Amino acid sequence: MMDEDFIKPDVVEELTGIRTPALAQLRYRGEGPRFYKPTPRTVLYKRSEVLxxxxxSAQSRTGEAAIA
Incomplete structure (x- = not known):
């Protein structure tokens, strides 16, 4: 039994509100949470890494980044 909770993209969508196709785009661009591909057609995430x-990504304001 795995001691880390692996989850599928549909569960990531439930947790984050990020739609599954958007997650696929994040993976393609090398952005978003780290993911695992145990087979060519299987994508998994670790719940702890998604959270x-x-x-x-916490922000203290909206809009453009503050200028230092």
């Missing part, structure tokens, strides 16, 4: 990715 960490969402946490890392």
């Amino acid at each position: 960490a990715w969402v946490e890392a």
Whole structure:
């Protein structure tokens, strides 16, 4: 049994609100949460890594980035 919770893209969609096709685009562009491909047609994510990715995207304001 795996001690890490692997989840499929549809579960990532439920957790984040990011649609499955948008997740595919993020993977293609090398963005988004880290993913795993145990077979050519299987995509899995670790729940903890998806949640960490969402946490890392926290913002303190909207719009363009603050100018230092």
